[in-house]
Amino acid sequence: MTWKDYEEEIFNHFKSKYPESETTLNAKLNGRYSKVSRQIDILVEGYFAGSRIRLVVDGKYFKKKVDVKGVEEFIGMLSDCEAHRGILISQCGYSKAAIDRAHNDPGDIELDVLNFEELVGQQNFGGIPFSGEHGVIVSAPFGWVLEPSNGDNFLATLYQRGRILKTAIKHKEWMYVNVMGKDDAIRCIEDLSAVQLSETLSHYVATTSIFIPTIKRHKVAVKLRKLDRGMPNLLEYTGYVEFDNFIFFAVLISGVEQSQKNVKKLEEILRSVVPLMIISP
Secondary structure (H helix, E strand, C coil), X not given: XXXXXXXXXXXXXXXXXCCCCEEEEEEEEECCCCCCEEEEEEEEEEEECCEEEEEEEEEEXXXXXXXXXXXXXXXXXXXXXXXXXXXXXXXXXXXXXXXXXXXXXXXXXXXXXXXXXXXXXXCECEECCEEXXXXXXXXXXXXXXXXECCCCCCCEEEEECCCCHHHHHHCCEEEEEEEEECCCCCCCHHHHHHHHHHHHHCXXXXXXXXXXXXXXXXXXXXXXXXXXXXXXXXXXXEEEEECCCEEEEEEEEECCCCHHHHHHHHHHHHHHCEEEECCCC
């Protein structure tokens, strides 16, 4: 894959993600402080929640990880361009110092990885997982793919593009999704979470579990639970979306360093998942 292909794929993703916004490839902005023209890989401008927002996306097609200097240069460009949010994308990832620098900056900065080195053919960017009459339309978050399950206790898995499930599990960076029909025992998200926590505690006594703030949807309950089993460098997050007759949930397994980035990907799924009623012929 060439640099042009890489850049155009990123551009097409953000253009489809923000259809009502103005998305520009290779934009030019006058720097507020530098007083020079700044080149922007991808610029997204539009209104979100009533306020005008400027999002700057920068793709690094390097042969090595982005270091802390690269992140600080990006932060400086965001300030100069008066951007409200920035996404720095690399094909080879980031150093630990770069991740720490981005996560501890007061601005809204997101680091992402696109893995093109070992691109796996026929990987899906979405699907329709279902069980019985309950189903959902799930779109994979940016840079990830969806793989239908082969008889496991979940309907589909998601992981970084270019990997397979085995390597995603090894890197502690993957998700699985499922649906649960409502009944007298499970009437809401809290009931389902309690059942799942009870099962986890039967295997991991030291587990701690809390609900944390997350995205909101109109007339649909959404919750996000953080679970720590006391295992080194491993966290689990479960996102729930409660529909009329069933509850959709997605479970993220993540290393600690990558958790902030990966929780945003989980929230992309919670924000966009669509319920379906499956009618048998």
